[in-house]
Amino acid sequence: MMKYYDRSRSICEWERLDEWRDKIRTSLAGGETSRISPFHLLSLAGFSAAEQRRCADVWMSGRLAASAEARSELDFDFDRPPQTKIRLGYLSADFQEHATAYLLAETLEAHDRDRFELYAYSYGADDGGAMRQRLQHCFDRFIDLGDLTIADCAKAIYSDRIDILIDLKGYTRGTRSEILTYRPAPIQVNYLGYPGTMGGDFCDYIISDNYVTPPASAGDYSEALACMPGSYQPHGCDVAIGRPSSRAEQGLPADGFVFCCFNQAYKIMPETFDIWCRLLYNTPGSVLWLLKNSQAKGRLRNEAYQRGISPERLVFADEVPQPEHLARLRLADLVLDTAPYNAHTTASDALWVGVPLVTCTGDTFASRVAGSLLRAVNLEQLIAEDADAYYALALALSSHPQRLAEIRQQLQQNRLSVALFDSAAYTLHLEALYQTMWDRHLAGQLPAAIGQTC
Template sequence: MDKTASSDIQTLLATAVEARKAGRLRDASDALAQALALHESTGEALPRSTAFDLGVLLHNQGRHDEALAHVSAALERRPKDFALVNLLGVTLKALGRFDEALEQFDLAAKLDPKSPSPWVNRGNVHLQRREGKPALEVFTRLARQDPRSAEYQRLLASAYRCLGELEKAQARLEASLKLDPKQVGTWREMAAVQDELGRNPDALATLERGIAALGARKDLVDAQIILLRRAGRRQDAIALLERLIKLNPGVAWLHVQMARSLAPVDRDRANTHFAEAMKLEPANTRTVTELAESLDRTRGPKEAENIAAAYDLARKRLGMGGNYLQDAKTLRGILIRNADYEASDSLGEFDALGTYWASAGEIAALHHMMGQVRTPQQRRSLVRHHRAWAERLEVLAAKTPVNRKPAPARRPKVRVGFMSSDLRDHPVAYFAVDLLTRYDKSRFEFYAYSWSTKPADAIQDRIAAGVDGFRHVPHIGDRDAAQLIADDQLDILFELGGSTDMNKLDVMAWKPAPRQASWLGYPHSAGLSTIDRILVDPFIKPGDPALLVEKPFLMPRTWVALDQPTFRPMPLVDPLTPEERNGFVTFGTMNNPYKMNAAVLETWVEVLRAVPNSKFLFVRPESAVSAFRDNLAKRFEAHGVSADRILHVGVRGAHMPHYNRMDISLDTFPQTGGTTTCETLWMGVPAITLVGEAFFERLSYSNLNNAGLPELCAFDRAGYVAKAVDLAGRTGWRGEFRRTVRERLRAHPIGNPTLFVRDFEATLLQWMDEQP
């Protein structure tokens, strides 16, 4: 026996034990890895559990890829080791490889039929995938085997909660607390269920009881802060966190919660706290992602710098490995914003992500999937994902119905509500303001509802003065907002905000009005069965009814009209085309990069190749970011167009004059421009669009037809390229268009708000004649 090797192994094992006790997990795992290597080279004895212990340490540090490699290698030597098989399943689960994880848990259950661990792990996989029914089956089995287990009762409650059966979830949580009142997770979940039932004060009281019983434990205080924010008591949450951070400045999760609390009101301070949390816990993948998201959403003079920092953090998070599912929404948005499509695609398959986001209530993530749809099947699965998102919300809303009194009989006017936090200097208001200030007050009463936390501006004041009632309530819960609307006894309610910041699409699930419709804010069916209609025109309306959940609220001509596309003074249109001034044709876009994709860029490159010496102009805040410019340059050059043919202007809010540098706008697809197309036309720049099947693929199709320009609409990629190339050769037509564009628009439906208002009113009356 090699006494030196044996002594070294024992020293390393002792070092690992001491390091683990001190919380130095990396030192502990390094010591065990050295002990295992020494065992392999010398054959010296080693405790059988060492390989398992190292796998657990790696897993607990979030080093899941290393844990996978280590445990897999150990299993080659001991393929029937129950503990290692079970740990392999746990590691695969952490990596988001759920099907493979379930296979390992099945194998572990066969190796040790008496152990509940594989079954618990299997149930947790189903919960993570938001699969309530199989999770319920697993935890029901476990609870029957051991009805005195508080943990099984809590897990059973989680399954009921996943299914939306909140009363049953609450009953199981009460049983769990009777069995063991010291379970932190049970107190927290009880509060969450009560909050979902619309009983926020009860939820806060539950957490106070838990804190009184167990002390100011992280999970309980964490939940308390979340509920304070949800109740509109953000300042109370911030004040509590300020006290806690003063006492515990080195606690990372306090800084994370402070950052989340500050983000809507002070993004710079929020970034500071996220950065402090990341410094304290650099291996925490969630903190890395949240700082990236916050930086990506920070505006102001350093926006380009913030976008670049967010992109670097997104790439860093990808390098950290592990399960990306929880972070995919943020990472995907940042990567697409910087034209890094391969990295974005690595985060997950279209349907897998859509299923997860629907079950997680992430409708904003579903919104951003529109620009990445590639097949007819994906268009239809996106509708299904929206419906799945809505079904769970409808179940929750049904648990706490609002009191909706019927409108008085023979009321002389139709009472219509418009809900949006964007009834201010915002594109939604560009299209809504004429309707809300020019409607026929002898036949209609209009009410507006805003939850905006921003100070009122001149446009909001104008709308407030124009309608019969303006309800501005910045801090209010969804159910209370629904009751506020129901108290006004509307005949019809329109939702105009969609998934954008400060809006409350969820309110529609309570159906505070007998007739409800969607317009403007969301270019897709939200999925709610409580939304009866979606406003369309003959061009936007999809040919396949399966691409809408709601029935069409069909306008006879156009779904929007406007005097001009912003409330600010508009720059003059240069009567000379950029080609006449520069000697070459300039194509371009001002569309948001989330609508771009690899196929769009390849198509634009094909247009440039067909038009000698032409250039492409990007006018976006991202154009000031080197990653965006470099990624675009690589794509253009890979398809035969040199980077010197790409022009960039990095601005936000000051883009309108730069239309005078653009000869032809090339629309994005499948998600097309909306407001951007209107701006483009107003500034005398013709736009080429590719028309698709779905609502979000037909916005520009409507705008162009209602501007008298159907010839600019293509129905396949080859036609899109051909129309762009043909238009590049029609210099005289483009010059005449620039010089006459505003008079031309006013002569067509898109530039005639008065006609739109009359059409809207007539369609409202027609709907009122139908049974609700």
């Protein structure tokens, strides 16, 4: 079931969405543990944060049972004297040209090396690129786990005496987060790569903020909430922007309003696409600029046609290197967010180059990320509370160029002083969370909500 659903959502094949929702709820109610990846639920409208936790719990229960004997044989012990520095282990497949790497690089570089030792545990391919080389210089040790078994990966991490193991993948593609189920470190953290709970009992904290995870939502997460004072998401200010691009170079019309969304196709739901087509209909001469997906392109143009919109008003952009992408992004007039799985890196990138973003907030982590980013650049007025308000706000901005121009000017003037792009301050706050986690552990205290209010 899930293999077919995964393919369908990746190409915007929406005909059976209601059927999939019903099947998923039935599977969850029956405790089926191997058919529903928690990652799939993040982009599917109609599921609450509580249901996402239930999905994560049942997804992991079978895997935990299957590895119980092997985990028991290892039985790692942490009764040892503390080290001079807190040893942080970052676990990921994405230490390369990847959105997570672009977000995190400056924070890794800014870590206080007098207080922390940094270890990287990589199980992704070495692409040999500039980002890979940059990241290798961020760590005291960079360990390629290669094709080691899950158990051997855990042994390697344990032997390095990691104090806090930070998982950057969650349940996203290519994950080996099952390493955490072996408990190779006394403190384990869910951070940045996955906007939701891991479920089970193997992750102690989730790095968040009080907007993406309001205090009242704590029960929807198996982890204790570790809240940053601004947005949970880092974004550096030393980010290269390529040479200026023109509309003609990007296949955009010389005149007319450019709505934009560079989120992956699986995040686009029909309810959101309905709104986008209404905006195109009521904004003469406008276009919708999307990230190219060869399989979804034809379907989206057909869906637009069925909604009364000429297919040519959907313009598709190729994937390009990050500096070139940021340069062309400036040509957009307004970024339209997706729901319930918001823009993440694509949202903060747009704000970095000065393009406003309109989002519709929800009640899950993934549906509140763009709102968190907007709060961190002092643009809360661009957060809509429901779909109708989202449409009205986007239409108002497309119809009132002066109002939109003022917001763009505010972004350009303030981008070097707002919280979202202050990587030095962000790193200090993150380190304070790590320190609190470690102090609680040394004091024999169980994980509990920590951090500051927004």
